[in-house]
Amino acid sequence: xxxxxxxxxxxxxxxxxxxxSCAASGFTFNIYAMGWxxxxxxxxxxxxxxxxxxxxxxxxxxxxxxxxxxSRDNSRNILYLQMDSLRAEDTAxxxxxxxxxxxxxxxxxxxxxxxxxxxxxxx
Amino acid sequence: xLMLTQPHSVSESPGKTVTISCTGSGGSLASNYVQWxxxxxxxxxxxxxxxxxQRPSGVPDRFSGSIDSSSNSxxxxxSGLKTEDEADYYCQSFDSWKWVFxxxxxxxxx
Numbered sequence: 036x037x038x039x040x041x042x043x044x045x046x047x048x049x050x051x052x053x054x055x056s057c058a059a060s061g062f063t064f065n066i067y068a069m070g071w072x073x074x075x076x077x078x079x080x081x082x083x084x085x086x087x088x089x090x091x092x093x094x095x096x097x098x099x100x101x102x103x104x105x106s107r108d109n110s111r112n113i114l115y116l117q118m119d120s121l122r123a124e125d126t127a128x129x130x131x132x133x134x135x136x137x138x139x140x141x142x143x144x145x146x147x148x149x150x151x152x153x154x155x156x157x158x
Numbered sequence: 159x160l161m162l163t164q165p166h167s168v169s170e171s172p173g174k175t176v177t178i179s180c181t182g183s184g185g186s187l188a189s190n191y192v193q194w195x196x197x198x199x200x201x202x203x204x205x206x207x208x209x210x211x212q213r214p215s216g217v218p219d220r221f222s223g224s225i226d227s228s229s230n231s232x233x234x235x236x237s238g239l240k241t242e243d244e245a246d247y248y249c250q251s252f253d254s255w256k257w258v259f260x261x262x263x264x265x266x267x268x
Binding site (some may be wrong): 070072079080081082085094096097130140141142143144145146147148149150151 | 189190191193195197201202203204205208209214248250251252255256257258259260261262
């Protein structure tokens with residue numbers, strides 16, 4: 036059974052930093068692209084970032100580019116999201132999601148999601 | 159840049175059929191796959207349709223997806239509505255190396 040367990044969320048002041056983690060199990064982590072999707076309270080889903088299976092390729096939404104870094108540890112089956120210069124508008128539940136296997140572009144999409152971790156940016 | 163527009167809310171009675179639309183602007187849905195996700199209150203999204211009309215194992219065949227290239231829109235149809243289908247539904251596609259979600263449709267089954 037695919038399982039994705041996020042952690043690392045919490046309350047942080049504007050301008051602060053936070054690192055989210057996602058522990059994966061139930062599948063061969065190192066052959067899947069992985070990513071993050073967020074959801075502000077009462078709002079819709081917003082794609083944040085994707086990382087290729089080997090960790091080399093990264094893509095970011097314009098809203099977070101330059102402020103967040105996605106990475107992974109394939110030896111420990113963990114996905115990370117380093118978030119810096121946080122703003123109030125970054126307040127959201129952050130979902131880790133499994134993307135595709137050996138896919139590219141439109142053929143890649145999130146197929147399994149974790150339960151999310153809440154990040155609140157407020158003074 | 160691709161934008162996906164969904165109706166904010168729809169409602170229908172148990173046992174009936176409802177269709178939720180997802181209209182693309184600024185890009186072609188026929189050139190990129192469309193997925194649909196169901197999100198029940200307090201839960202994470204789950205995929206119910208991928209690549210326009212494919213159902214993951216475990217998803218009932220009451221759920222179906224389609225694409226209309228002429229109107230640049232995709233649709234999710236749910237037949238034989240059950241109260242458990244009450245949820246938010248999101249369409250998702252891809253454009254210029256970015257993944258795009260629609261704003262979501264709240265389905266009420268009453």
